[in-house]
Amino acid sequence: MKMTGKTVLITGSTDGVGRYVARRLAEAGARVLLHGRDAVRAKALIDQIVQAGHAAPTFYQADLSSMSGTRELAAAVLRDHQRLDVFVSNAGIGSQNDGPQRQESPDGYELRFAVNYLSGFLLAHLLLPLLTSAAPSRVVNVASLGQHPIDFDDVMISRGYSGSRAYAQSKLAQIMFTIDFAEELKRMGITVNALHPATYMNTTMVRAGGITPISTVEQGRAAILHLVEGDDVAGKSGMFFNGMNETRANPQAYDAGARRRLRALSLELTGLSS
Numbered sequence: 001m002k003m004t005g006k007t008v009l010i011t012g013s014t015d016g017v018g019r020y021v022a023r024r025l026a027e028a029g030a031r032v033l034l035h036g037r038d039a040v041r042a043k044a045l046i047d048q049i050v051q052a053g054h055a056a057p058t059f060y061q062a063d064l065s066s067m068s069g070t071r072e073l074a075a076a077v078l079r080d081h082q083r084l085d086v087f088v089s090n091a092g093i094g095s096q097n098d099g100p101q102r103q104e105s106p107d108g109y110e111l112r113f114a115v116n117y118l119s120g121f122l123l124a125h126l127l128l129p130l131l132t133s134a135a136p137s138r139v140v141n142v143a144s145l146g147q148h149p150i151d152f153d154d155v156m157i158s159r160g161y162s163g164s165r166a167y168a169q170s171k172l173a174q175i176m177f178t179i180d181f182a183e184e185l186k187r188m189g190i191t192v193n194a195l196h197p198a199t200y201m202n203t204t205m206v207r208a209g210g211i212t213p214i215s216t217v218e219q220g221r222a223a224i225l226h227l228v229e230g231d232d233v234a235g236k237s238g239m240f241f242n243g244m245n246e247t248r249a250n251p252q253a254y255d256a257g258a259r260r261r262l263r264a265l266s267l268e269l270t271g272l273s274s
Contacts, residue, residue: 001085001086001138001229002229003028004028004029004030005029005030005031006085007030007031007081007084007085007086007130007134008031008032008228009033009035009077009084009088009127010022010034010088011035011064011073011088011089011091011120011123012035012090013034013036013045013090014038015038015041016217017090017198018088018090018142020217020218020220020221021221021224021225022045022049023048024221025228026054026055027049027054029054031055031058032058033057033058033060033077034057034059035060035061035064035073035091036061036091037062039059039061042059042061045057046059058080060073060076060077062076064114064115064119065106065111065114066107067114067119067270067271068106070122070123070270071122071126073123075126077127077130078126078129078130081130082133084127084133084134084137086137086138086139086140087127087140088140089119089120089123089139089140089142090142090224091119092115092142092170093111093167094163094167095112095163095164095167096163100162100163101163102157102161102166109269110155110156110157111166112163112166112167112169113155113166115170116170117171117173117177118270120177121177122270122272124177125270125272131190135188135190136191136234137190138190138191138192138193138227138228139178139192140195140224140227141174141175141178141192141194141195142174142197142224143174143175143178143195143196143240144168144171145199145242146171147168147169147171147172147175147253149169150252150258150262152261152265155169155265157169172249172250172252172253173262174194175249176252176253176262177266178192178239178240179238182239183238185237190237191233191234191235193227193236193239193240194239194241195240195242196223196242196243197219197221197223197224197243198215198220198223222244223241223243223244240253
């Protein structure tokens with residue numbers, strides 16, 4: 001996909017790998033829609049892009065820990081644009097952000113499940129009219145090799161909580177959603193894929209967990225850009241990638257019954273079921 005003139009929304013794009021993806025797509029001539037919580041970081045990134053001679057991205061400030069904040073972001077994008085060629089669901093928090101203790105979102109949901117999974121689920125559905133208008137278009141969910149099966153009797157992990165389990169559960173939920181959404185949209189010209197971009201990239205999220213980085217952010221950027229613009233994946237949908245390569249996710253991702261349960265729960269929690 002040639003990116004000149006394409007409209008791309010990247011959540012969590014004022015820091016980490018999202019920032020690098022945004023810069024490269026702006027260099028390629030895309031109309032980049034930045035999202036983040038920090039307006040100062042966003043301005044610094046926009047200034048860098050403009051100083052390099054590229055069109056200024058549009059910044060949308062939103063807190064995706066709440067469903068209302070997520071809806072406000074979708075409403076703003078729907079108001080300002082008529083098409084969306086690519087949606088990169090990249091916003092997320094790690095296993096140790098603000099400490100290892102269990103935290104809840106403003107809606108009372110386990111925080112990592114809300115930010116890493118539910119916000120992207122809701123945004124993808126709300127932005128579907130713009131993705132349809134731009135078809136063939138793409139949805140890219142930035143997930144992880146770190147995956148933990150969902151316990152449907154305790155999805156919010158009120159018992160036996162750990163940040164790593166919560167993070168891994170949210171990432172498996174992203175992949176399960178990827179498979180279902182791809183099936184739903186297969187006749188609409190919209191592809192949906194998920195990936196583990198790279199292992200322990202040198203990002204704020206990784207450093208916050210006290211982990212020594214293994215991969216570079218550039219490696220993660222290349223893997224995400226592959227799904228955003230690669231011709232070899234144009235016809236592929238519902239897949240999970242480790243870097244550049246297709247791979248298998250946790251077995252629960254391929255359990256149709258588990259995916260149905262997750263979908264029903266997600267529609268309820270996000271208010272889409274009504």
